[in-house]
Amino acid sequence: MDRIASFCVDHLNLYPGIYVSRRDEKNGVVVTTFDLRITAPNREPVMDQPALHTIEHLGATFLRNSSRKEEVIYFGPMGCRTGFYLVMFGDLESADVSDLVLDMLRFIIDFEGDIPGASAAECGNYLEQNLNMAKFYAKKYLQELTDHPRFNYPE
Numbered sequence: 658m659d660r661i662a663s664f665c666v667d668h669l670n671l672y673p674g675i676y677v678s679r680r681d682e683k684n685g686v687v688v689t690t691f692d693l694r695i696t697a698p699n700r701e702p703v704m705d706q707p708a709l710h711t712i713e714h715l716g717a718t719f720l721r722n723s724s725r726k727e728e729v730i731y732f733g734p735m736g737c738r739t740g741f742y743l744v745m746f747g748d749l750e751s752a753d754v755s756d757l758v759l760d761m762l763r764f765i766i767d768f769e770g771d772i773p774g775a776s777a778a779e780c781g782n783y784l785e786q787n788l789n790m791a792k793f794y795a796k797k798y799l800q801e802l803t804d805h806p807r808f809n810y811p812e
Contacts, residue, residue, distance in 0.1 A: 666810050668698040673798060674807025675751040675758055678742065687748040688730060693758060694740040695798045703738035708790035710734075710782065711772055712765060715791065716741065718773040719764040725757055751808035759802060765795040 662679055671694060678692040696703060704712075713734055720729045720743070731744040743754065768788065775783045 663692070670811040672697050672805070672807055672811075673740075673801040674805075675755055675802065676808065676810050677749070677751055680748060682748075686746065689745055689747060689749040691743040691745070691749075691751065691754060692735075692740060693743055693798075695794055695801075696739045698737065698739045701739075704794055705787065705790060706738070707785045707787035708794055709738055711786045711788055711791035712741070712794060714772050714774050714780075714786070715765045715768055716761050719761045720757070723757060723760070755802070755806065755808075759799065762795045762799040762802075766792050766799065768792075 673694050673696065676692040676694065678690040681688045681690075713732070717732045720726065720732050723729070725745075728745045728747060729743075730746060732741060734741050743758070745754065747753075772786050772788060774780050775786050777783055
């Protein structure tokens with residue numbers, strides 16, 4: 658079997674950032690997958706599951722209500738719990754989505770109230786939420802992107 662692209666990235670040198678993970682094209686339609694890396698793999702603790710789940714709910718809600726909602730295909734967590742994938746229509750670069758990601762983080766940081774979609778009828782694990790920790794990770798990631806914007810995987 659072929660080794661998939663994400664396993665070819667040196668995770669020992671990977672830091673928080675917004676990276677183009679892959680581009681796919683079919684019938685003239687290009688889809689770009691972004692790696693929104695929030696923690697440094699294998700050097701920082703991974704995000705706890707309740708915070709990850711809350712970021713997923715809030716991030717998806719923000720993105721699917723944003724001015725770019727027609728471009729958004731998917732937003733969801735990585736299995737390793739160090740970040741999220743954002744999949745969008747278009748042949749895009751990291752800089753093309755950086756403002757959108759920053760606005761999403763600010764939305765999470767400022768969010769108050771009930772988590773969207775966090776009811777038994779709307780979610781398969783609705784009780785596993787942690788808004789305070791989601792805000793912690795959003796603040797951490799916002800600071801990282803502001804202080805050290807990283808848009809290219811390490812060589």
